[in-house]
Amino acid sequence: MTRSFRAVVIGVSTGGVNALQKLLGQLPADFRLPILIVQHIGPEAGSGLAKLLDERCALRVKEADEQDEILSGTVYLAPPNYHLLVERGGFLSLSADPHVSFARPSVDVLFESAAEVFGPELVGIVLTGANFDGSRGLRIIKQKGGVAIVQDPEDAEARQMPQSAMAATDVDYVVALDSMAALLRKLAPERAVMPHKGRGRDD
Amino acid sequence: MKHGEVEDVEIRLLLEGVQRIYGYDFRDYADASIKRRLTHWLAESEFDTFSQAQSLLLRDRSVFESLLRGITVNVTEMFRDPAFFRAVREQVVPFLKTYPFVKIWHAGCATGEEAYSMAILLNEEGMAGRYRMYATDINETVLQKAGEGVIPITEMQRFTRNYQKAGGTASFADYYTARYDRAMLSTALKKDIVFAPHNLAVDGEFGEMNMVLCRNVMIYFKPDLKERCLSLFDSSLLPGGFLCLGLKETLEKKKIGERYEELAPTLRIYRKRYD
Ligand SMILES: C[S@@+](CC[C@H](N)C(=O)[O-])C[C@H]1O[C@@H](n2cnc3c(N)ncnc32)[C@H](O)[C@@H]1O
Numbered sequence: 084m085t086r087s088f089r090a091v092v093i094g095v096s097t098g099g100v101n102a103l104q105k106l107l108g109q110l111p112a113d114f115r116l117p118i119l120i121v122q123h124i125g126p127e128a129g130s131g132l133a134k135l136l137d138e139r140c141a142l143r144v145k146e147a148d149e150q151d152e153i154l155s156g157t158v159y160l161a162p163p164n165y166h167l168l169v170e171r172g173g174f175l176s177l178s179a180d181p182h183v184s185f186a187r188p189s190v191d192v193l194f195e196s197a198a199e200v201f202g203p204e205l206v207g208i209v210l211t212g213a214n215f216d217g218s219r220g221l222r223i224i225k226q227k228g229g230v231a232i233v234q235d236p237e238d239a240e241a242r243q244m245p246q247s248a249m250a251a252t253d254v255d256y257v258v259a260l261d262s263m264a265a266l267l268r269k270l271a272p273e274r275a276v277m278p279h280k281g282r283g284r285d286d
Numbered sequence: 287m288k289h290g291e292v293e294d295v296e297i298r299l300l301l302e303g304v305q306r307i308y309g310y311d312f313r314d315y316a317d318a319s320i321k322r323r324l325t326h327w328l329a330e331s332e333f334d335t336f337s338q339a340q341s342l343l344l345r346d347r348s349v350f351e352s353l354l355r356g357i358t359v360n361v362t363e364m365f366r367d368p369a370f371f372r373a374v375r376e377q378v379v380p381f382l383k384t385y386p387f388v389k390i391w392h393a394g395c396a397t398g399e400e401a402y403s404m405a406i407l408l409n410e411e412g413m414a415g416r417y418r419m420y421a422t423d424i425n426e427t428v429l430q431k432a433g434e435g436v437i438p439i440t441e442m443q444r445f446t447r448n449y450q451k452a453g454g455t456a457s458f459a460d461y462y463t464a465r466y467d468r469a470m471l472s473t474a475l476k477k478d479i480v481f482a483p484h485n486l487a488v489d490g491e492f493g494e495m496n497m498v499l500c501r502n503v504m505i506y507f508k509p510d511l512k513e514r515c516l517s518l519f520d521s522s523l524l525p526g527g528f529l530c531l532g533l534k535e536t537l538e539k540k541k542i543g544e545r546y547e548e549l550a551p552t553l554r555i556y557r558k559r560y561d
Contacts, residue, residue: 170317180359
């Protein structure tokens with residue numbers, strides 16, 4: 084039996100704008116898994132990155148707002164200066180808690196909260212970056228039975244973040260950015276029917 | 287049953303107990319962040335599980351207070367989001383100046399930086415002596431700090447930058463005295479601010495306000511509790527009064543939304559209509 088997934092979470096830092104354009108640019112409009120992203124970004128960055136990616140990708144890309152429902156075919160970016168978290172019932176929340184792993188938004192915060200809610204039905208991806216954020220989160224995704232993908236450090240603009248993630252947990256796939264979209268499409272085929280369980284619940 | 291589910295049940299029971307015994311109601315806080323903080327508190331505590339903690343927690347107030355400090359996160363800044371304070375200066379203050387005296391409520395003021403920033407701004411705009419601020423929070427430890435008006439000196443560089451970006455017209459250094467590693471805010475800023483405990487989940491309104499600021503507090507609440515707070519603010523505000531939310535909070539799809547117009551959309555400054 085093939086596994087089914089409910090979401091993809093991505094953590095990325097240095098070199099992220101290019102990496103995200105490349106990865107998201109290769110996904111078709113009917114890629115069915117919602118994608119939640121933490122890109123490290125300065126506190127006053129504005130929402131330019133979401134607009135840029137939205138223009139260049141087939142998928143809809145937006146900056147996450149509080150209480151956004153997590154919808155398939157949509158990419159949510161953590162806003163500058165807030166952590167992005169996943170709530171039970173398929174909603175997003177934001178927090179102004181202190182920095183975690185020296186970052187806000189922090190990849191670890193997103194990954195840990197997503198792992199709590201999606202358990203084994205989650206794909207976690209760590210891309211290029213010059214720090215260690217995301218390692219702990221990816222380990223927790225694995226502990227809860229999810230799938231871990233890391234960008235090949237040789238392929239990454241900054242290799243620390245992928246390398247540190249590989250040291251922290253037993254990663255399922257180490258791939259170059261160019262083959263990552265194909266891997267995601269293999270994990271989550273577009274044609275499969277999405278069971279609407281646990282989503283859009285009225286609570 | 288999976289480990290995670292047991293923990294969720296334990297947390298529910300614990301919050302229920304806290305509400306019954308101490309009257310603090312955290313049951314309607316968004317699950318993900320409260321769970322994060324509770325787990326953090328547990329890891330630092332002497333207990334292995336929430337069930338284990340519960341027995342002492344419900345009997346020993348000091349244990350509860352440490353939990354309270356762990357649950358409420360109080361990070362704040364002087365002139366947080368400088369563009370917001372600039373808009374207040376340019377777009378809100380001209381209206382406030384038309385009143386002989388104004389009342390302002392800072393709900394969830396943490397250690398008071400937002401209220402002090404507002405006091406600086408109003409004084410610079412010539413409103414000294416013509417306002418009173420009520421700055422409230424659920425956490426009495428932070429309120430005590432707020433009243434002292436002491437800030438670690440290491441923060442002052444960042445806050446000075448914020449102040450300048452927010453359109454400050456004087457020198458930020460005029461507002462504090464440096465003492466060792468601390469900056470003490472001047473008494474001229476303190477004298478018209480009243481710091482008081484107030485719990486948005488259970489307490490009532492503050493009457494006849496010209497302006498209410500509640501920034502980065504309701505993002506931690508579930509929808510029902512948000513609506514409760516908003517209706518509290520709505521009944522506290524005079525017609526023509528201003529409601530200011532955090533940069534990622536809106537009145538869109540909220541019950542009180544239709545009675546407000548957006549003055550500065552991306553900065554979340556709303557004005558209550560007269561009709
Ligand atoms: C992140 S701080 C925001 C401080 C400031 N308003 C700002 O934007 O910089 C959130 C504050 O809300 C307070 N808070 C949390 N729950 C509350 C409640 N039910 N009633 C009143 N204050 C509450 C916390 O104690 C904390 O000080």
